[in-house]
Structure formats: C-alpha cells, structure tokens
Amino acid sequence: MNNVSLLLEKITDNTEVVGIIGLGYVGLPLAVGFAQAGVKVIGFDKSPEKVEKINRGDNYIKDIRDIVLREVVDNIKLQATTDFSRIKECDVLLICVPTPLDKFRKPDMSYIESACIAIGQNMKIGTFISLESTTYPTTTEDFMLPIIEHESGLKHGDDFWLAYSPERVDPGNANFHTKNTPKVLGAITKEGLEIGERIYAKAIDKIHLVSSPKVAEMVKILENTYRLVNISLINELALLSNKMGIDIWEVIEAAKTKPFGFQAFYPGPGIGGHCIPLDPFYLEHIAKKYDFDLSMIHAAGHINMRMPNYMSIKIATALNKHKKSVNGSKILFLGVAYKPNIDDARESPALHIMDLVIKKGGVVSYYDPYIPSVKTPEGNQLQSVRELLEEMKNSDCVVLATNHSFFNYAMIEEHSQLIVDLRNGFRMASKNIFKL
Amino acid sequence: MNNVSLLLEKITDNTEVVGIIGLGYVGLPLAVGFAQAGVKVIGFDKSPEKVEKINRGDNYIKDIRDIVLREVVDNIKLQATTDFSRIKECDVLLICVPTPLDKFRKPDMSYIESACIAIGQNMKIGTFISLESTTYPTTTEDFMLPIIEHESGLKHGDDFWLAYSPERVDPGNANFHTKNTPKVLGAITKEGLEIGERIYAKAIDKIHLVSSPKVAEMVKILENTYRLVNISLINELALLSNKMGIDIWEVIEAAKTKPFGFQAFYPGPGIGGHCIPLDPFYLEHIAKKYDFDLSMIHAAGHINMRMPNYMSIKIATALNKHKKSVNGSKILFLGVAYKPNIDDARESPALHIMDLVIKKGGVVSYYDPYIPSVKTPEGNQLQSVRELLEEMKNSDCVVLATNHSFFNYAMIEEHSQLIVDLRNGFRMASKNIFKL
Numbered sequence: 001m002n003n004v005s006l007l008l009e010k011i012t013d014n015t016e017v018v019g020i021i022g023l024g025y026v027g028l029p030l031a032v033g034f035a036q037a038g039v040k041v042i043g044f045d046k047s048p049e050k051v052e053k054i055n056r057g058d059n060y061i062k063d064i065r066d067i068v069l070r071e072v073v074d075n076i077k078l079q080a081t082t083d084f085s086r087i088k089e090c091d092v093l094l095i096c097v098p099t100p101l102d103k104f105r106k107p108d109m110s111y112i113e114s115a116c117i118a119i120g121q122n123m124k125i126g127t128f129i130s131l132e133s134t135t136y137p138t139t140t141e142d143f144m145l146p147i148i149e150h151e152s153g154l155k156h157g158d159d160f161w162l163a164y165s166p167e168r169v170d171p172g173n174a175n176f177h178t179k180n181t182p183k184v185l186g187a188i189t190k191e192g193l194e195i196g197e198r199i200y201a202k203a204i205d206k207i208h209l210v211s212s213p214k215v216a217e218m219v220k221i222l223e224n225t226y227r228l229v230n231i232s233l234i235n236e237l238a239l240l241s242n243k244m245g246i247d248i249w250e251v252i253e254a255a256k257t258k259p260f261g262f263q264a265f266y267p268g269p270g271i272g273g274h275c276i277p278l279d280p281f282y283l284e285h286i287a288k289k290y291d292f293d294l295s296m297i298h299a300a301g302h303i304n305m306r307m308p309n310y311m312s313i314k315i316a317t318a319l320n321k322h323k324k325s326v327n328g329s330k331i332l333f334l335g336v337a338y339k340p341n342i343d344d345a346r347e348s349p350a351l352h353i354m355d356l357v358i359k360k361g362g363v364v365s366y367y368d369p370y371i372p373s374v375k376t377p378e379g380n381q382l383q384s385v386r387e388l389l390e391e392m393k394n395s396d397c398v399v400l401a402t403n404h405s406f407f408n409y410a411m412i413e414e415h416s417q418l419i420v421d422l423r424n425g426f427r428m429a430s431k432n433i434f435k436l
Numbered sequence: 437m438n439n440v441s442l443l444l445e446k447i448t449d450n451t452e453v454v455g456i457i458g459l460g461y462v463g464l465p466l467a468v469g470f471a472q473a474g475v476k477v478i479g480f481d482k483s484p485e486k487v488e489k490i491n492r493g494d495n496y497i498k499d500i501r502d503i504v505l506r507e508v509v510d511n512i513k514l515q516a517t518t519d520f521s522r523i524k525e526c527d528v529l530l531i532c533v534p535t536p537l538d539k540f541r542k543p544d545m546s547y548i549e550s551a552c553i554a555i556g557q558n559m560k561i562g563t564f565i566s567l568e569s570t571t572y573p574t575t576t577e578d579f580m581l582p583i584i585e586h587e588s589g590l591k592h593g594d595d596f597w598l599a600y601s602p603e604r605v606d607p608g609n610a611n612f613h614t615k616n617t618p619k620v621l622g623a624i625t626k627e628g629l630e631i632g633e634r635i636y637a638k639a640i641d642k643i644h645l646v647s648s649p650k651v652a653e654m655v656k657i658l659e660n661t662y663r664l665v666n667i668s669l670i671n672e673l674a675l676l677s678n679k680m681g682i683d684i685w686e687v688i689e690a691a692k693t694k695p696f697g698f699q700a701f702y703p704g705p706g707i708g709g710h711c712i713p714l715d716p717f718y719l720e721h722i723a724k725k726y727d728f729d730l731s732m733i734h735a736a737g738h739i740n741m742r743m744p745n746y747m748s749i750k751i752a753t754a755l756n757k758h759k760k761s762v763n764g765s766k767i768l769f770l771g772v773a774y775k776p777n778i779d780d781a782r783e784s785p786a787l788h789i790m791d792l793v794i795k796k797g798g799v800v801s802y803y804d805p806y807i808p809s810v811k812t813p814e815g816n817q818l819q820s821v822r823e824l825l826e827e828m829k830n831s832d833c834v835v836l837a838t839n840h841s842f843f844n845y846a847m848i849e850e851h852s853q854l855i856v857d858l859r860n861g862f863r864m865a866s867k868n869i870f871k872l
Contacts, residue, residue: 170697175696182695184691208690215682215687218673219691222670222673226698230665233661236730240728240730246648246651250651251651251654254651254655255659257642257644258617258659259611262662283673292676294672295738296665296668296672296732296736
C-alpha cells in the first residue's frame with residue numbers, strides 16, 4: 001500500500017492525527033472543529049500560557065463557546081503542546097501562524113519559515129501539510145516546499161503533500177464561522193488535493209477546489225484587497241463629503257437601495273485587524289518581482305494610513321469650536337477594538353489617533369470593557385476606565401472610535417460636553433456632535 | 437388654493453401632465469412608465485427622427501417591449517414633440533438629457549443648461565422639475581436653480597420646485613427595470629419632496645427620500661464610482677495574474693464562494709457605456725473646487741484608460757506566437773457593444789482597441805448583429821460582417837471583445853486559427869486561445 005492509500009485509509013477510519021500549528025483566532029476554532037468531528041487533534045503553539053489554558057479547558061477566543069472547548073479537551077480529542085517534536089505523531093499538519101508586516105511594510109515570513117523548519121525536522125513520511133495563513137501568491141511552492149524538502153530530506157509528491165487553503169475567519173461574525181464558511185483549497189498534486197479535500201470536509205461544510213496553491217493564495221488576497229480598496233474609497237469620499245456639507249452616511253443608506261451592482265462599505269478612522277490592512281501589501285511585495293506597480297492598492301494604502309491623522313485634526317477642530325485646544329484637554333475614547341464587539345485592538349486605528357492626540361498634549365483615557373489595557377504603537381500604556389459616567393462628564397471631548405453594540409448613545413449624548421463620532425453611532429450631527 | 441395644493445390635487449386626480457425632456461434609454465422607459473400609469477405624458481427631444489418614431493409607435497429602445505410603446509401611443513397617453521414651447525402644458529418636468537464629458541474629460545453641462553433655459557422660458561407657474569441625469573453634487577441648486585429663476589423670472593419654492601432623482605437604468609438587466617428599481621429623491625424644499633414623491637410613486641415602486649439634492653447627486657456618483665474602482669482593481673489584478681501565470685477568472689470564481697464581504701467584478705478590455713467611465717470624473721471636477729484630490733478615482737481612471745492599449749499588445753503577442761505581425765494580419769472582433777446583449781457601442785473599449793490595431797497596420801473587421809455599423813473614435817468606419825463563418829476562417833486572429841450570449845464558442849473555436857479571449861467566453865486557455 002502506498003503512502004497516499006495509507007493516509008486515505010486513516011482518514012476513512014477517522015484515525016488520522018491532525019496537528020494545528022498556531023492556536024490563535026484561526027487555529028483554535030479549526031482545532032476545535034476537527035476535535036468535534038471526532039478526530040484526534042494536537043495543537044502546537046510556542047506560548048506556554050495558551051497551551052496551558054487549552055489543556056485546562058480555559059477558552060480565550062471569543063468566537064468559541066467555552067463549553068465546547070472544555071468538552072473536546074475533556075474527551076482528550078484536543079491536546080495542546082509547546083513540544084514541536086510531537087509533529088511526528090501527526091498525519092496532517094495545518095499551519096495557522098501569523099504573517100505580519102514588518103516596520104517597513106514588508107512581509108515577515110519568519111513564522112511560516114520556522115513552522116516549515118519544525119515540520120521538516122520532525123514529520124514522518126506520508127504527511128499532508130496545508131498552510132492557512134494569508135501570504136503572497138507562490139509562497140507555498142516557492143518558499144515552503146524547498147525548506148521542507150531540505151530540512152526533511154523527503155520528496156514532495158511521494159513522501160508528503162503540500163497545499164494552501166486560506167482561512168476566512170471573520171471575528172465577531174454572528175452568521176459565519178469556521179464550519180459554515182466555504183473553504184478554498186489548492187494543492188500541488190492531484191493526490192494532495194484529494195487528501196486535502198477529504199480531511200477538510202470533516203470540519204468544514206463546503207470545500208471549493210482550485211487548480212494550484214497560487215490560485216488559492218491569490219483568492220485570499222483578492223478578498224481582502226477588495227475590502228481595503230472599498231473602505232479606502234468610502235473614506236476618501238467621506239472626507240470630500242465633509243467638505244461639501246454632505247452626510248456620507250445618508251448617501252450610503254440611499255445607495256444601498258440599489259438592488260444590483262452595489263455593496264455598502266462604511267467610513268471610519270482607518271482599517272485595523274490582521275488582514276485587511278496587511279494582506280494587500282503581500283501582493284505589492286511579490287508584484288515588485290514581476291516589475292508590476294499596483295496603483296489601486298498603493299492609493300488605498302495611502303488613504304488608509306492618513307485616516308488617523310485626519311481624525312486627530314477632526315478632534316482638534318471640534319475642540320476649537322468649543323474654544324479649547326487639544327493641549328491640556330481631557331479626551332475620552334469610547335472603544336479601541338479594531339471593530340465592534342470584538343476583544344482585539346491589534347492594528348486598531350484608535351490607538352494611532354490616541355498617540356497623535358497625546359503628542360499634541362491631550363490627556364487621553366479610554367473606555368472599552370473588551371480591552372482592559374492597551375499599549376499604543378508609540379508605547380503609551382493605558383487602562384480602560386471603570387467609571388464611564390464620571391469620566392464622560394469630566395472630559396472635554398468624547399470620541400466614539402468603535403461602535404460596540406452595548407453603547408447607550410442617548411446616555412452618552414446626555415452626559416458629554418462634546419462628541420466626535422467616527423462611526424455614525426449617534427446618527428446625527430449637532431452643535432455638540434461632530435460626525436466623520 | 438396655493439400652488440402646492442393645486443398641483444397635489446391634480447396628482448390625486450391623475451390629471452397632471454408629465455413632460456419628459458430627453459427620450460433616450462432613460463427618458464423613454466420613464467415616459468412609458470407614466471403613460472402606463474394613466475398619466476398624460478409629453479416627450480421632448482431635439483431629434484425629429486426619435487419624435488417621429490415614437491409618434492408612429494416605433495420602438496427604438498431594447499428594454500421596452502414594442503407592444504407596450506404602441507399601446508400608450510395609441511391611447512394618446514404618450515406624445516412626442518420637438519416643440520419645447522409645449523413645456524407650458526406640463527405640470528411636471530423630468531430631465532433625462534445626456535451629461536457627457538468633453539475631450540478634456542470635463543463635464544459637458546450644455547444639455548442640462550439648454551434644458552433649463554427651455555424650461556425657464558416656457559414653463560407655467562406651479563411646475564415641479566426633477567433632474568435625472570448623473571452630474572456632480574451641487575448641480576441642482578447651484579447650476580440649475582439660478583438659470584431657471586433667471587430665465588423665468590419665477591421664484592423657487594413659491595412658483596416652482598426643483599429636485600434631483602438619479603436614473604438607475606441598467607440596460608439589458610433582465611431583473612431590474614425602471615419600475616422595480618428603487619429611486620432616490622432629494623428636493624430643495626419639503627413641499628418639493630412631497631410633490632416629487634407623489635409623482636414618482638405612480639411609475640416607480642419604491643421612492644427613497646434624502647435630505648437634499650446634493651445627497652442624491654452624491655448617491656449616484658458613489659454607485660458608479662464603486663463600479664469603476666472595482667472593475668479597475670480587478671483589471672489591475674488580472675494584468676498581474678497574467679504575468680504570474682494565475683488564471684484570474686478561476687480566482688474570482690473561488691473568491692465568490694465567500695458568503696460575506698465580497699462582490700465579484702470581472703476584468704475586461706476597459707469600461708464602456710455612458711455612466712461608469714464618466715460619472716466619477718464629474719466628482720473629480722467638483723472636488724477641485726474644494727481643493728480635494730480623489731486618488732482612488734484617479735488611479736482607477738488611469739488603469740481603465742490603459743486597458744485598450746494592453747489589449748492591443750495582447751493581440752500582437754498572440755499573433756507573434758503564430759509568427760505573424762499585426763501589420764498585414766486580418767483581425768476579426770466578435771462583439772463591439774460595451775456590454776453583452778445590448779445594442780450600444782458608445783464608449784466601447786472594443787472601438788479603441790480596433791483603432792490601435794488599425795494604426796499598427798492590422799486589417800480589422802467585426803461581427804456584432806446588434807451593431808450594424810460603427811465609427812471608431814479615430815474615425816474608422818466599419819460595418820458588421822455578414823458571413824461570420826467565412827470571416828473567421830479567413831482571419832489570422834479572432835478577438836472576443838463582447839460576450840453576447842448568442843455566441844457559439846465551440847463553433848468559433850473550431851473555425852478560428854487563433855483566439856484572443858478578453859471575456860473568458862471560452863473558459864480555457866490553450867495553444868490557440870489566449871485569455872485576458
């Protein structure tokens with residue numbers, strides 16, 4: 001029996017072991033999904049805290065129900081470990097590590113690289129490997145494959161199979177989660193594609209096969225570039241509308257009545273999270289190799305980067321109307337998560353605006369029960385205030401930066417002297433409410 | 437009884453006369469819609485040919501059923517005229533004139549201007565006027581209103597009411613036509629808004645009211661700018677994908693499986709028609725007045741303008757693979773309409789590509805039964821060939837420029853030596869089929 005048949009037989013018998021490398025907001029839900037399907041899962045992460053939490057059944061991802069994690073841990077379907085030598089126990093390895101940009105907005109491939117080295121040094125013959133992290137097209141074949149072959153001495157196609165299947169996790173999405181979001185899969189060989197489809201089908205309802213890893217890589221980039229470009233477009237139109245005395249939010253509501261050919265995006269203080277602000281620049285990176293200039297992404301990135309600065313000017317303008325300077329004024333930010341109802345402030349534009357306001361001498365505080373404390377890009381450390389009402393009354397300006405659904409806008413309006421609303425939470429402008 | 441009540445009473449009694457100025461693909465369907473609702477309609481157009489056709493019951497708009505036009509003409513619900521003094525018979529005037537760009541990509545406001553002059557010189561007291569043409573925000577209040585008041589000597593708000601309600605006609609759309617596409621309406625006064633809503637409700641299922649004409653003007657620009665930007669984005673990604681050996685059409689099909697946050701756009705040889713390539717530049721025009729640079733529209737316009745040139749290079753590259761030069765080769769274009777299944781070639785990118793190929797010495801012909809003859813921007817006059825099969829066999833290269841649904845791709849493939857497919861009609865690439 002050859003390696004392919006052996007693995008397929010295990011998959012049929014549900015006796016394969018699935019290793020998930022990286023236990024963040026992508027990897028952990030995926031690990032839980034496979035464990036719920038009755039598959040034995042080993043979760044790998046370099047963080048001892050995360051690993052201990054999981055092995056205790058302590059959930060740290062908002063989109064997973066606590067009871068579900070505890071169940072799969074108690075049933076010993078899911079174990080977590082920091083010991084990457086246990087990769088040799090796995091038949092399947094799904095890589096869910098971060099792919100951030102470095103300070104020069106270049107892809108930081110070190111997480112993928114070290115995952116590939118660990119895999120190459122530890123894996124057994126007959127392993128299926130799939131990358132889920134967003135990256136530039138050609139990564140799987142041109143970057144990962146040589147490392148794994150070199151480290152393992154094994155040969156792709158005979159001894160192991162490599163695939164790419166991008167995660168589509170949308171934190172806080174009430175309708176779509178890991179299981180019911182269709183998954184795109186591209187593999188280097190047709191055996192790899194067959195194995196991958198059979199495996200993923202256990203945890204995910206619908207698998208969409210494509211002809212190569214690089215097609216799948218481009219799919220993810222297209223999805224997020226679409227979002228970056230459209231958010232940037234609406235931000236640019238919001239700034240112009242502002243100058244023209246046009247309420248962009250009213251414009252969007254009306255445009256939404258068009259029953260074809262339109263999808264609504266909303267302006268805001270800039271784009272946060274780990275995907276939309278980053279992914280398009282992965283493409284920009286590889287495009288350079290092909291002497292290609294991506295002007296749309298470039299323009300979109302430019303607008304997005306300027307937004308926090310515009311917002312800090314907006315705050316200064318609003319204070320000025322009340323005859324106050326930023327310097328010495330107390331400014332309270334409501335919400336610092338990068339989008340509503342989530343507990344994640346990474347790349348959040350609110351933090352950039354806070355830095356800019358602090359630089360101008362503003363006395364900044366924030367309220368966000370989902371984010372107990374933050375460190376801004378400039379290194380300012382802040383803790384969420386406890387007494388919202390008190391803090392609001394004492395602030396010269398209240399800035400709605402993230403429209404968590406628990407905010408009581410009538411109450412905020414009643415107790416605030418001045419409001420800068422970056423999210424149309426108040427749905428009106430007035431003498432004391434300035435809208436983006 | 438004041439002017440408002442008088443007009444509202446007529447509307448209630450269905451005795452108002454509606455004048456439609458401009459009987460093109462927007463005005464004529466609207467005129468027919470009101471006539472079908474039992475309202476007496478006078479259609480105004482400067483073209484005696486159009487007017488005579490309508491009065492004979494001869495339909496020239498593909499989206500109108502011939503029998504419906506004949507019915508409303510026979511019932512004398514719809515009359516057409518070139519005599520703009522009959523504006524005085526109308527209680528309601530809906531302006532559906534073209535708003536093209538001039539050769540320097542500046543708005544050509546002459547059609548709106550001459551409509552306003554004709555209205556001002558002829559209208560009676562108590563008339564409701566609405567502009568439907570796409571234009572830059574502030575046109576209704578700052579451009580039209582002064583002309584009409586000056587020419588008529590009447591006062592807005594007392595003697596007449598002005599509004600803006602953008603047309604959303606999508607030629608060839610099988611699901612949405614004038615009646616069932618919601619209509620956005622903004623007026624200068626609340627009386628104007630009430631009158632406008634009552635009138636439009638007779639011909640259109642759903643009216644969405646906004647707070648001002650300039651909001652409504654921005655709505656239309658947003659809708660079409662969204663399309664321009666996204667088509668340009670996918671065109672740019674298509675060009676890069678091409679270089680990287682990635683099939684962009686396969687990428688889009690896969691991205692479409694994402695059930696949230698994505699809308700598919702398709703690449704093509706450039707953007708045609710009267711809306712998408714033009715409207716965003718109306719906004720660019722007014723933005724200058726506000727010292728504002730619209731970088732997304734600028735980048736998108738740039739890509740779009742370059743597409744025909746890329747396509748002509750693609751044709752040359754394909755011929756080169758067959759060891760042929762463009763110079764002296766016979767090149768047959770299939771489809772020259774600006775989108776599938778319509779009979780309109782205005783601003784069609786195919787015509788630009790034909791010019792570029794002719795310039796290089798190519799011997800160009802085309803086949804499009806919907807467009808019997810064309811004149812290209814460079815003044816080349818061509819007639820659609822009759823014998824498709826013959827022409828295909830004799831051509832060195834066949835270019836699919838518009839994917840009309842009647843094309844039989846298997847047949848075309850069988851009889852063509854070389855195909856350049858700009859629309860993914862053939863859904864494959866091969867030695868003899870080159871895809872965008």
